Amino acid sequence: MDYSAAGSDQKKLRNGGGFQAAFPLYHMNRHEQTNVPEKPKQKANLKQEKPMQTKQSVTNINILSTAIAAFGLLSMLLAVSETAQAQARNDVPPAVFQAAGTTAASIQSTVDAFRARLGDPNNLNNPGPLEKGRREINWDGGNPNVLDTTAPVNPFLVFLNTRGSQFKTPGLGLSQAPPSGGPQGGLAVLFGNPTYAKIFKAFSLSRLFTPVGSNITEASFSIPGTNGTVPATVRGFGAVFTDVDQQADSNPNHKASTLIEYLDKDSRILFSSSVPASPGDGSLSFFGIVFDDARIASVRIQAGNVAPGPNDDRRHDIVMMDDFIYGEPQLLQGK
Numbered sequence: 001m002d003y004s005a006a007g008s009d010q011k012k013l014r015n016g017g018g019f020q021a022a023f024p025l026y027h028m029n030r031h032e033q034t035n036v037p038e039k040p041k042q043k044a045n046l047k048q049e050k051p052m053q054t055k056q057s058v059t060n061i062n063i064l065s066t067a068i069a070a071f072g073l074l075s076m077l078l079a080v081s082e083t084a085q086a087q088a089r090n091d092v093p094p095a096v097f098q099a100a101g102t103t104a105a106s107i108q109s110t111v112d113a114f115r116a117r118l119g120d121p122n123n124l125n126n127p128g129p130l131e132k133g134r135r136e137i138n139w140d141g142g143n144p145n146v147l148d149t150t151a152p153v154n155p156f157l158v159f160l161n162t163r164g165s166q167f168k169t170p171g172l173g174l175s176q177a178p179p180s181g182g183p184q185g186g187l188a189v190l191f192g193n194p195t196y197a198k199i200f201k202a203f204s205l206s207r208l209f210t211p212v213g214s215n216i217t218e219a220s221f222s223i224p225g226t227n228g229t230v231p232a233t234v235r236g237f238g239a240v241f242t243d244v245d246q247q248a249d250s251n252p253n254h255k256a257s258t259l260i261e262y263l264d265k266d267s268r269i270l271f272s273s274s275v276p277a278s279p280g281d282g283s284l285s286f287f288g289i290v291f292d293d294a295r296i297a298s299v300r301i302q303a304g305n306v307a308p309g310p311n312d313d314r315r316h317d318i319v320m321m322d323d324f325i326y327g328e329p330q331l332l333q334g335k
């Protein structure tokens, strides 16, 4: 590990805390969708509630049982119908790319595979519409020596015209900053927390991206060169994160801190997932998906389980973002 300050060695993968997701997440995983396990249990419980009854009640129980049987069947039919709808909307599941580890090397091959799936070239600041390729934002100002901390702005429109994406937060605004240093002191000064100098590590040098006053970032897309006037969709989106400590496990009280939701042009959730964690300070994580077609109109990211500011501890998992990589924005198709 790069950091051996007191305490960091003890920092394990943490899953505690009473975190409530700031927005609802529904896994569009078809295996979860098709589960219909609850009805038999419900039926058994209701029967047990009325063990000693009169004849009248027995008749009622029979009616109830029939109703439950019918309701159970209806539920199954509904479940099948819902699954069919999900499949119609999401007929080809996206390719999922995820990795986490202690260094940039831990996620590099996954990030490169994600880039390859989106396709070449990296279209940089070229105006669209373009058929192929991808866009990338590394928040570094084109030079690893740029160490400015940018004041939080909302919406964040720095890449609206050049790369066809804009970012909003329910908080105060969004900033680019190195963990520490530079003319304004980086994240450590921005959030008034000196520990931030050592718990975050950039994937692409030197700056990271973060909401201020919130842990939520919302991205939407437009055709590059139109200054945001022509809305667009992308086929894939992925992001790098640093210091994701908490992930879900078999304990229902253990919740992931960092989540991504992908939405279509009608704001319906296409896919959602937690971002994998890695123990220790300054870890790096990546999560991205690629569909066969450009159906993603916006992305909602929860980075960490609270807005930055507090110390990173068992209850608070503070997370920063680095590279955003997404498919070339395409003109909205259909209605």
Ligand SMILES: [Ca+2]
Pocket (backbone or CB within 6 Å): 138, 139, 140, 202, 203, 204, 205, 206, 207, 208, 322, 323
């Ligand atoms: Ca960077």
Ligand SMILES: [Ca+2]
Pocket (backbone or CB within 6 Å): 242, 243, 244, 245, 312, 316, 317, 318, 319
């Ligand atoms: Ca953290």
